[in-house]
Amino acid sequence: MTRSITSRLFKFLPWLALAAIVFATVSPIRLRPQDFASVDVDRAGAFAVMALLFVLAYPRQWLLCALLLMLGAGGIELLQFLSPSRHAHLDDAAVKAAGAAIGCLVGLMANRTISRFRQPATA
Secondary structure, eight states: OOHHHHHHHHHHHHHHHHHHHHHHHOOOOOGGGOOSHHHHHHHHHHHHHHHHHHHHHHGGHHHHHHHHHHHHHHHHHHGGGGSSSSOOHHHHHHHHHHHHHHHHHHHHHHHHHHHHHHHHOOO
16 A cells, blocks of 8 residues: 555656646746745756656556657756746757756666666575
8 A cells, every 4th residue: 555655656756746846837926935046046946856767657658758858958948938027938948958857867777777676686
């Protein structure tokens, strides 16, 4: 039962991250979270974490996750046209897509490492 709850949590977290990114992207600029990192680091970092969570939650679909998240970076950027205080830029989408790619690669490496520990040692 504990594994089922953990599995559900791991499948919920990436979708929560996606919702937070969409909110931060589409909401008025004054509602955007502020921190000390540059805007590009924020963008890439958010997409890397989200992609990592998706690949960890769906390890067999890592390639599909990578493709959808990198394409989705452009789609999410285009959502900024819905907000009058925001402006979509191709270079922002590229930074987000690069973050997604990095997150997917880290997730793939993590899944491969985890699977090695789960496999029984052969005599």
